[in-house]
Amino acid sequence: MSDAARASDPSTPEGRPDPAAPAVGSGTAELTAELTADLTADLTVGKAAHGGHFVARHEGRVVFVRHALPGERVRVRFTETDDDASFWRADVVEVLEASPARVQHPWPLADALRAAARGRAPVGGAEFGHIALDEQRRLKGAVFAEQLSRLAAVDRPVTVEAAPGEAADGLGWRTRAAFAVDRAGRLAMHLHRSHDVVPVREMPLAVAAVNDLRLWTLDLTGIERVDVAVPSGGGVPLVLLVPAARTSPRRVAAVASSIDGASVGVLDPESGQVQRLTGRTWLQESVLGLDYRVTGAGFWQIHRSAPEALVTAVLDGLEPAAGEHFADLYAGAGLFTVPLAHAVGPEGSVLSVEGSPGTSRDAKRNLHGQDHVAIVQGRVDAVLGRPRTPLDGVLLDPPRAGAGRKVIRQIVESRPRVVGYVSCDPASFARDLGYFLAAGWSLDALRVFDLYPHTHHMESFARLLPPA
Structure with a gap:
């Protein structure tokens, strides 16, 4: 399930402490000003x-x-x-x-x-729904190209690719969803840029397994937030409840018992810890034949096809070879670390760096027994500042704010043969690209994916090469 920051705002797709987490309100929607x-x-x-x-x-x-x-x-x-x-x-x-x-x-x-x-205002999370899908992608490409030109002085056309297996209507792709609860105990969502909420039923962007739970039929009194996650390839959903401050454990247990067809846990949004109520507190994911375990509050790409699309782009772009040494920065639960570890083999090595303690624990489970992988929980700039094995390649997948000048300088100083940059924000990517270009690097390849149909968000992968 995506972390709390992404989960709290449906208009933010899937970013790490992204993307933008408004507090969950308990009131019903009210017009903030008359249409005068x-x-x-x-x-x-x-x-x-x-x-x-x-x-x-x-x-x-x-x-x-x-x-x-x-x-x-x-x-x-x-x-x-x-x-x-x-x-x-x-x-x-x-x-x-x-x-x-x-x-x-x-x-x-x-x-x-x-x-x-x-x-009233509309709920957040589908601000491009009034636009034909092909035009959505054309507009996203124009926005991405403008950011490249304005922030990195790079002028190149940008084509936005549909996700593999995308539905013709662009619906039913979201495997993670977060809901509020209104004063009457009904499932609800926030209005855009507001603490006000309105009751909801089906969420058209979500995969069928989310809507099949029919959470809108339940009395959720005493609960502030409900997060739902479904494995990308299908399977038993996981529902995480965030109780209000004075809600009794008995009341939480009653809500959990009313949820059929899912595992249920209680989420502490501050620590990310999950207490099991029924079923299990993690999801089993599989990407290109590789298995992953992701705990309830851990980060995972939310489009059902995103993990496969991005892993394929990364492997094609970096071409990791047996015996090479790679670093996977902002590595999450190991979505890219696992295939990189398989590619370089035991004669090579992978350094995995992730700031979130819980997500880093997921990575350790997913790389258990892989002695050539070093999993470090901490700040990326602090870890890169330590002595280490020379790197052949670096992959970074930073949060929405990007990596920043210091991390880019550290990567450049490590002198890898290739850098792969996965980004969920064209502005921060273009800014960081400018730092690479100033150091003599070049943008060799760029792919942009429409992994969030009916929203303005997009995901990209870039291959960067050092000076000849």
């Missing part, structure tokens, strides 16, 4: 911007508009209008002139137009 004339305006929408927004202007001021499309004429409600701010924010409440790429949103609760008609 001084809060609305008619705007013409420009290009897509990083973060799921579209750029427009109002009386000379930049406005970041959500739920729009380039070229549209829309009526918006302003949601942030600080006079001292360099930009304002707004949501579309009516489309006056629609783009040909606009389609009916597949999730009514996340549809800005239907939400506005009911006097």
Whole structure:
């Protein structure tokens, strides 16, 4: 299951302490301001911007508009209008002139137009649902290319690939989902950028096994948050309950007993520890014939096809050979460490570095018996600062904030033959790429994957080469 930071906000896909964890509210949704004339305006929408927004202007001021499309004429409600701010924010409440790429949103609760008609904001997590899938990917590619140009001075077109086996409608891909609970004890989700929640039923982005639990039929009184995870290849789901402060163990046990067809545990969101109530507190994953064990609060890619797509891209890009020495930085539960260890064999070595204690324990289980793998829990920059075996290759998969200048400098100083960079944020990747380029390295190959359909998020893999 993704860590607490990703799990708390459905609009954030799968990042490490990503991505952005609003506190779980217990109230029902309320309109924060009336749709009066001084809060609305008619705007013409420009290009897509990083973060799921579209750029427009109002009386000379930049406005970041959500739920729009380039070229549209829309009526918006302003949601942030600080006079001292360099930009304002707004949501579309009516489309006056629609783009040909606009389609009916597949999730009514996340549809800005239907939400506005009911006097509230949409839930987060599907902010691109009103856009045809091929146009979603074109827009994501344009945003990625803009970040490369602006932050790394790299001008190259970017094509965004669909995930292997993607459904034609882009639904049913999410193997991890997080829900709030409203005051009435009903399953709920947050409105975008809000602590307010609304009750929900099916989540169209989730795999069928999540919805088949029918958690919306249960009385969840006493619970603040419900996280659900399903193995990527299918299997028994795991439900983690986060109780409210004064909820009794008896009440938690009663909620757990009402959940059929899943293992159930209690999650401490601060420590990440899971207490077993029924079944087991971990999931069994398999990627390209390799097995993994991931504990309830541990990080794992959330698209059902993401692990296979990314592992394949990494192995093809790095071409690890027997006897080579690799480092897997921000390694998580070992998604990439395991295949790298198999590729280099016992005559080679892999250094796995992960900051989360719980996730690092998962990696130790998944690499048990692999004596040529060193699993270190700690800060990446601190570990790289220690004496070590010279490296042939480095793979890094940092959190949304990226690796940063110091880690990039340490990687460059280790003089590997190749670096692979997996990223969930084009802006932080482009910034870090700039550090590599300044050191004489080059961007040799780049693949961008649409692992989060109907959202603005994307994942990428880059192969970087040192000076000739």
